Amino acid sequence: MPDYLANRLDPRAPLVLDIRDLPRRPGSMRAIDRVVPAPADLGLELIGVPEGADLRLDLRLESVSEGVLVSGAVTAPVTGECGRCLREISDTLAVTIQELFAYANSTTDETTEEDEVGRVQGDLIDLEPTARDAVVLALPTNPVCRADCPGLCQECGTAWEDLPADHSHQQSDPRWAALQKLTRTEE
Numbered sequence: 405m406p407d408y409l410a411n412r413l414d415p416r417a418p419l420v421l422d423i424r425d426l427p428r429r430p431g432s433m434r435a436i437d438r439v440v441p442a443p444a445d446l447g448l449e450l451i452g453v454p455e456g457a458d459l460r461l462d463l464r465l466e467s468v469s470e471g472v473l474v475s476g477a478v479t480a481p482v483t484g485e486c487g488r489c490l491r492e493i494s495d496t497l498a499v500t501i502q503e504l505f506a507y508a509n510s511t512t513d514e515t516t517e518e519d520e521v522g523r524v525q526g527d528l529i530d531l532e533p534t535a536r537d538a539v540v541l542a543l544p545t546n547p548v549c550r551a552d553c554p555g556l557c558q559e560c561g562t563a564w565e566d567l568p569a570d571h572s573h574q575q576s577d578p579r580w581a582a583l584q585k586l587t588r589t590e591e
């Protein structure tokens with residue numbers, strides 16, 4: 405087991421689950437239904453779960469011979485910025501997770517790398533990496549407020565949706581028009 409895993413988890417951390425009351429007998433189950441504050445940096449650059457927002461855990465913990473299988477749903481509000489019109493996006497994200505946390509010295513523990521399968525650490529499970537992966541994977545890298553968002557006017561930077569249909573930047577001076585053409589080519 406690598407050194408950093410030997411570091412004790414904080415049992416009070418919102419995404420650390422205590423499995424003391426889950427019998428080790430395979431087939432035993434326990435349900436978790438709770439709301440915890442979202443950790444920092446849960447998301448991508450342009451969109452993510454605000455720190456401290458309500459993260460709903462609706463999970464099932466199941467004893468299996470090699471460890472504890474955690475499955476269920478994580479639901480959270482997400483906020484971000486539309487990549488085209490820069491307006492705020494707010495939405496709700498629901499992801500399903502399923503992850504095995506292996507007992508120390510189980511066959512799984514001995515035959516897998518730490519980044520392949522989670523580990524039970526004492527009586528605790530750290531769900532944060534799993535939740536983080538699931539949330540990040542489900543978020544769009546290029547978030548948009550809606551699929552057909554028309555974005556911004558390239559000339560004045562105003563959202564097309566806030567502009568009249570006949571909005572335009574007619575330039576009578578040909579030198580100005582040529583300059584604009586140049587600027588656009590550089591983009």
Ligand SMILES: [Zn+2]
Binds near residue numbers: 486488491548554555
């Ligand atoms: Zn937009």
Ligand SMILES: [Zn+2]
Binds near residue numbers: 557558559560562572
């Ligand atoms: Zn404009």
